[in-house]
Amino acid sequence: MIELRIDGLDVQTEKGSSILDVARFYGIEIPTLCHHDGLSPYGACRLCIVEIGEGDKAKLVSSCTYPAEQGLVVRTNSRRVVQARKMLVELLLAMCPSSKTIQDLASAMEVRRVRFKVEHNDCILCGLCVRMCAEQMDAQAIDFVNRGKDRKITTPFDAKSDVCRTCGACMYICPACELRCQGPDAPGDVCGGCANVLPVCLEDEDDKMCFLDPCGWCYKELGRTKNREKK
Amino acid sequence: MNKLKTPSDLEDIIQAISKKSNKQCIVLAIGTCGIARGADKVANALKKELKQQDLESKVDLKITGCHGFCEIEPYLNILPEEIFYIKVQPDDVKEIISKTVVGKKTIERLLYIDPHTKKKIIKEKDIPFYKKQTRNILAYNALIDPQNIEDYFGINGYSSLSKVLTLMTPEEVIEEVKQSGLRGRGGAGFPTGFKWNFCRKAKGNKKYIVCNADEGDPGAYMDRGLLEGNPHSIIEGMIIGAYAIGANEGFIYIRDEYPIAVSTIENAIKQARQYGLLGKNILGFNFDFDITIVRGAGAFVCGEETALISSIEGKKGEPRQRPPFPAQKGLWRKPTNINNVETWANIPIIISKGAMWYAKIGTEKSKGTKIFSLVGKINNTGLVEVPMGLTLKDLVYEIGGGIPKGKSFKAVQTGGPSGGCIPEYLLDTPIDYEKLKEAGSIMGSGGMVIMDENTCMVDVARYFLEFLQDESCGKCLSCREGTKRMTEIVTNITKGHGKKEDLELLEELATVVKDTSMCGLGQTAANPVLSTLRYFREEYEDHILNGKCPAGVCSALVQYLIISEKCVGCELCKKACAQQAISGEKKKPHVIDQNKCIKCGICLETCKVNAIEKR
Numbered sequence: 001m002i003e004l005r006i007d008g009l010d011v012q013t014e015k016g017s018s019i020l021d022v023a024r025f026y027g028i029e030i031p032t033l034c035h036h037d038g039l040s041p042y043g044a045c046r047l048c049i050v051e052i053g054e055g056d057k058a059k060l061v062s063s064c065t066y067p068a069e070q071g072l073v074v075r076t077n078s079r080r081v082v083q084a085r086k087m088l089v090e091l092l093l094a095m096c097p098s099s100k101t102i103q104d105l106a107s108a109m110e111v112r113r114v115r116f117k118v119e120h121n122d123c124i125l126c127g128l129c130v131r132m133c134a135e136q137m138d139a140q141a142i143d144f145v146n147r148g149k150d151r152k153i154t155t156p157f158d159a160k161s162d163v164c165r166t167c168g169a170c171m172y173i174c175p176a177c178e179l180r181c182q183g184p185d186a187p188g189d190v191c192g193g194c195a196n197v198l199p200v201c202l203e204d205e206d207d208k209m210c211f212l213d214p215c216g217w218c219y220k221e222l223g224r225t226k227n228r229e230k231k
Numbered sequence: 232m233n234k235l236k237t238p239s240d241l242e243d244i245i246q247a248i249s250k251k252s253n254k255q256c257i258v259l260a261i262g263t264c265g266i267a268r269g270a271d272k273v274a275n276a277l278k279k280e281l282k283q284q285d286l287e288s289k290v291d292l293k294i295t296g297c298h299g300f301c302e303i304e305p306y307l308n309i310l311p312e313e314i315f316y317i318k319v320q321p322d323d324v325k326e327i328i329s330k331t332v333v334g335k336k337t338i339e340r341l342l343y344i345d346p347h348t349k350k351k352i353i354k355e356k357d358i359p360f361y362k363k364q365t366r367n368i369l370a371y372n373a374l375i376d377p378q379n380i381e382d383y384f385g386i387n388g389y390s391s392l393s394k395v396l397t398l399m400t401p402e403e404v405i406e407e408v409k410q411s412g413l414r415g416r417g418g419a420g421f422p423t424g425f426k427w428n429f430c431r432k433a434k435g436n437k438k439y440i441v442c443n444a445d446e447g448d449p450g451a452y453m454d455r456g457l458l459e460g461n462p463h464s465i466i467e468g469m470i471i472g473a474y475a476i477g478a479n480e481g482f483i484y485i486r487d488e489y490p491i492a493v494s495t496i497e498n499a500i501k502q503a504r505q506y507g508l509l510g511k512n513i514l515g516f517n518f519d520f521d522i523t524i525v526r527g528a529g530a531f532v533c534g535e536e537t538a539l540i541s542s543i544e545g546k547k548g549e550p551r552q553r554p555p556f557p558a559q560k561g562l563w564r565k566p567t568n569i570n571n572v573e574t575w576a577n578i579p580i581i582i583s584k585g586a587m588w589y590a591k592i593g594t595e596k597s598k599g600t601k602i603f604s605l606v607g608k609i610n611n612t613g614l615v616e617v618p619m620g621l622t623l624k625d626l627v628y629e630i631g632g633g634i635p636k637g638k639s640f641k642a643v644q645t646g647g648p649s650g651g652c653i654p655e656y657l658l659d660t661p662i663d664y665e666k667l668k669e670a671g672s673i674m675g676s677g678g679m680v681i682m683d684e685n686t687c688m689v690d691v692a693r694y695f696l697e698f699l700q701d702e703s704c705g706k707c708l709s710c711r712e713g714t715k716r717m718t719e720i721v722t723n724i725t726k727g728h729g730k731k732e733d734l735e736l737l738e739e740l741a742t743v744v745k746d747t748s749m750c751g752l753g754q755t756a757a758n759p760v761l762s763t764l765r766y767f768r769e770e771y772e773d774h775i776l777n778g779k780c781p782a783g784v785c786s787a788l789v790q791y792l793i794i795s796e797k798c799v800g801c802e803l804c805k806k807a808c809a810q811q812a813i814s815g816e817k818k819k820p821h822v823i824d825q826n827k828c829i830k831c832g833i834c835l836e837t838c839k840v841n842a843i844e845k846r
Contacts, residue, residue: 043552046709046747060746065552080746087743091712115736116716125705144547144705147530149715151705 004072019063019074020048030076031085031105033092033175034126035064039135042127046088047105051075060084086111095121097189101175106190114189122177125151129170139163142170234507237515238393241384248385255290255332258308258373262297262459263491264452269320270305276321277307280328290332293382296460296495298373299614300360303343308355308373315355316341346610346632360611363630365592367600368576369616372460377495380502383463389508391582395471396516404475405431408578410586412598417443417534417571418646418675419751420597420664426568429558430476433566438478441562441569442469442522443539444485444492447531448647449698451678453602454572456614458485458492461576462499466522468575470513471582473520476568480521484539487526497524531648531702535750536569538704549704550750571676573602593619597663601677605631608638608683617662624658627681638683642766646675648695648702649755651762652688671762673755687784688767689774693721695759703752710753713744717760725785729775738764783845786830790846793834795820797842804834804843 001012006023013022018041023030034045043065050063052074060081063074075081086109092102094116102124127144130153134140141164142155155161171177235241257277261270274294281287300306303317307327314337316327323341330336342351343358352358355373375382383389395404409424430438442465446454457465469481485493500522503509511519525543532538533548540562542548561567577599581589590598597619603626605615610632617626623643627633634640642652651672653660660666664674682691700714720737723729741757741764748754764771773779780788793804793813800818812828815821823834835843 042706043749044706044708046707046749049747062552062749065749067554069554083739084743084747087740088708088747091708091716094716095712115732117719125708125711127706147532147705148701148703148711149705150701151711 002068002070004068004070004074006074007076013068017068019050019052019061019066019068019072022068023050023063023074023076028076030063031108032064033101033105033124034128036128036131036173039128039131041065042131044125044127045092047085049081049084049088051078051081082109085109090114091116092124093189094118096124096176099124099176103190112190118189123153123174124176125153126175127153128173128175129153132169132173137165137167137169139165139167141165234505235514236507238397241389241393241514244381245384245387245390248381251385253311256293256310257290257332258293258295258310260296260298260304260306260373261294262301263455263489264297264301265304266491268304272321273305273307273319273324276324277328280324284328284333286328286332293376294378295375296372296377297456297614298355298460299364299366299369299456299616300358300611301613302611306355313354313356315343315353315358317343360613360615360630360632363625364616365600365618366616367580367592368461368464368573369456369602369614371464372456375461377460377462378498380463380499380506383461387583388463388579389467391579392467392470392508393514395474395582396514396518401431401475401477404471404582407586408475408581411581411589412586412593412596413574413577413581413589414597414664415571416573416577416601416676418649418673420674423570423574426558426570427472427476429556430478430566430568433559435566437480437565438476439562439565439567440469440473440476440478440481441536441539441543441567442481442483442572442575443534443536443569444483444489444496444572445527445534445539446486446489446572446676447534447702448676448678449695450606450644450680451604451647451676453604453614453677455489455492456602456604457572457576458489459495462496463503464576464579465496465572466499466503466509468578469522470508470520471578472568472570472575474518478568479519480523482523482525482543482562484525484527484533484543486529488529493524493526500524530704531698532704532750532752535752537750539569540567549706550752552749573677594661594663596665601662601674603662603677603679605679605681607644607679607681608634608686609681610635619663620661622659622661623653626662626679627658631681634681634683638685640681641684641686642682642688642691644672644680644682644691644695645678646673646755646758647678648698649673649752649758650675650678651758652682652691652766653762654766657766671765672758685782685784687725687780687782688763688770689721689725689780690782690784692759692763693718693725696721696756699752699756699759703756704750707748707750707753709744709747710749710756713740713748713753714756716740717744717757721760724771724774725780726787727774727778727785729771731775733775734764734768734771789830790825791823791828791830791832791834792844792846793821793823794842794844797840799840799842801839803837803839807833807837809833 003012011026030048032048034042041064043062046062048063049060051058051060089106089109089111093106093114130143133142141161142153145154259274277292305319306317307319308315309331330338344351405424405427413423414420444454509521527533530548533542535550536557538548538550557567592599600616600618602616606612615630640655642654644652653670653672657670660670667674696718700718703710703714705711720733741760745757773781783789798820805813810827810829812824813821
């Protein structure tokens with residue numbers, strides 16, 4: 001058994017698990033984008049960063065790839081972590097503002113602006129499709145080519161692949177080419193719509209169990225208006 | 232040639248070679264740098280001339296690697312008289328042979344002239360550039376022909392290996408390296424002895440060692456100098472390391488852009504094998520070790536150890552998460568120890584002269600000497616080897632000879648693209664891993680790019696950022712997008728489109744890139760921005776607020792103007808201007824049409840009365 005401390009909580013885990021695994025097991029939320037339970041960890045989007053170590057030696061690592069070690073001290077929501085995550089989401093938004101997943105992440109982290117030139121790319125290079133194709137579909141039809149700013153995902157030599165069965169798994173898992181948010185058209189690059197809707201109904205409706213997704217739908221449906229500050 | 236079966240065989244061959252008659256010898260340095268300046272043509276002329284004058288049996292011609300002083304290449308040294316000629320051209324060869332080699336007279340015009348005292352210097356070792364260095368490792372470059380293993384035997388080569396195999400246990404070797412205080416010369420400065428120890432103690436029946444020769448920093452060529460000049464010191468270091476760690480397979484990962492270094496090291500390995508210094512039962516001991524060469528395909532990121540490992544494994548050169556560290560799980564998930572070329576080259580000398588001797592050189596935490604490549608706006612361009620703790624000022628002014636054309640020093644960029652720029656007021660900083668880090672830069676592998684007053688620091692940041700955005704592997708969002716966006720912002724500033732809030736954003740982004748990237752490349756990618764912002768913020772502000780480039784580099788922010796009082800109307804600039812942007816009648820002041828001007832600066836160069844001003 002490995003013992004470590006996450007956000008002040010003493011936790012235990014088995015050897016071989018990542019910080020993200022442990023945190024999730026104990027119900028500590030860490031945002032992720034390029035992580036998927038059915039695929040090997042990759043550590044590309046950096047959103048799951050957590051702060052480890054103390055004092056001068058404190059550093060940020062991606063929790064999905066960093067192994068849980070004996071005696072490790074982890075902070076999943078320190079100021080440094082939150083600020084870095086916000087910047088990362090801002091970078092993602094500038095790449096692909098039409099993705100619902102990214103807009104939702106931005107909303108949750110209260111990112112309200114994009115200060116970079118917006119690009120509307122089709123791909124955020126998270127590598128989910130590459131791993132999906134290789135690990136779950138056993139095809140390896142696509143992979144990354146080039147490096148740095150020229151990096152892209154494609155088939156070998158950009159030609160139609162013989163091993164691709166057009167199964168569509170890559171499209172299924174893609175967070176960028178999914179349908180955009182179904183709400184009203186966003187006025188800008190940050191629609192922020194989901195951040196402005198009201199919180200889970202529980203507080204008001206007491207024990208009414210609500211499973212509607214996205215949250216806040218009922219308020220739209222019923223035409224109710226409510227303001228958090230008023231409460 | 233016989234295989235050396237025992238340490239005494241090696242002893243015999245060393246004895247035999249050092250007894251060889253002291254024939255007259257012409258030592259000519261041909262490194263990549265020398266060839267670029269025509270040293271190979273000089274070599275051909277020398278061979279031809281020696282043949283013509285029938286001196287082939289009396290005079291040896293020894294081709295060595297670069298001695299370090301690249302500024303004055305091609306140079307040659309005539310032994311035993313020790314007459315040193317610089318900037319030799321093929322036409323000079325005839326005279327050199329007849330006057331100096333045969334006639335024993337010096338040719339005055341080929342001697343080095345001390346720029347300060349204006350005195351002519353005959354011996355290589357008396358040149359101030361060399362005199363002020365501590366050349367523990369580089370000195371051998373001037374003594375040996377890298378293609379010939381016997382030359383290396385002649386300087387007691389492989390005797391450290393023999394000492395280690397005969398007298399020391401692996402643990403003792405590691406202890407010796409630990410005691411010496413040697414730290415990794417590749418940049419990060421991890422104590423070598425401790426690194427070896429981790430790998431030795433790691434569980435596994437198979438272990439590997441790797442020599443990282445993927446030198447990619449712009450303006451850095453220390454490793455190339457060693458690979459081309461003294462390959463056997465690296466091989467000997469690796470064999471000793473393999474013995475200490477318990478590895479019997481080694482790799483040299485060398486960039487393919489160094490074709491001469493690749494062939495030199497290939498040849499050196501072949502010769503070492505022929506002598507039985509690589510292969511099975513080295514020197515008769517129960518110890519096998521061999522080295523394979525892997526050529527890198529031109530990715531800067533493959534200098535990062537985990538990326539280098541995937542590249543050797545035949546995969547895409549992309550870094551991966553550490554831990555597990557290579558010492559635990561490296562090549563093919565076996566314990567692997569990776570050291571830089573220079574680190575390996577330090578090992579034989581530590582063993583032969585002892586850890587105590589080595590630890591006396593340098594500062595408290597940084598021991599030994601370090602090779603730097605001094606390039607940029609400096610009088611004495613070349614490879615220098617200095618003890619740790621020497622100040623940057625001494626390096627730039629004493630050894631480097633100061634800034635050319637009487638211009639003033641502005642900054643020194645250390646540690647390659649991931650390093651930082653150190654301004655003039657910090658020139659008293661001693662060269663030491665910790666002190667350079669405090670100054671916002673890094674030791675890096677040893678590139679030192681000197682910049683003068685005519686360098687725009689925003690443009691420098693842009694240059695390094697562009698390099699990094701191309702060379703980032705692109706896996707981490709922070710590094711790939713971060714360097715791209717930083718380049719975007721800085722390029723905007725150099726074009727005069729910068730906004731006041733850009734600096735804040737740039738700083739914020741740079742910090743995040745530094746914090747959240749996985750490998751060393753990303754973690755240091757923000758250094759060019761952070762260090763220039765720290766020391767030269769007013770230059771950024773000048774670009775943004777006043778629309779001016781103080782150094783006159785950023786073309787969008789400069790204007791070429793003709794001062795009408797000075798212009799004599801000679802029409803030279805008018806003829807030179809390819810854009811036909813200059814108009815004016817003969818003998819009357821000319822005018823530059825700013826809409827047509829592309830700011831190439833040719834008018835400024837052609838004007839003989841200094842009537843053109845850059846603003």
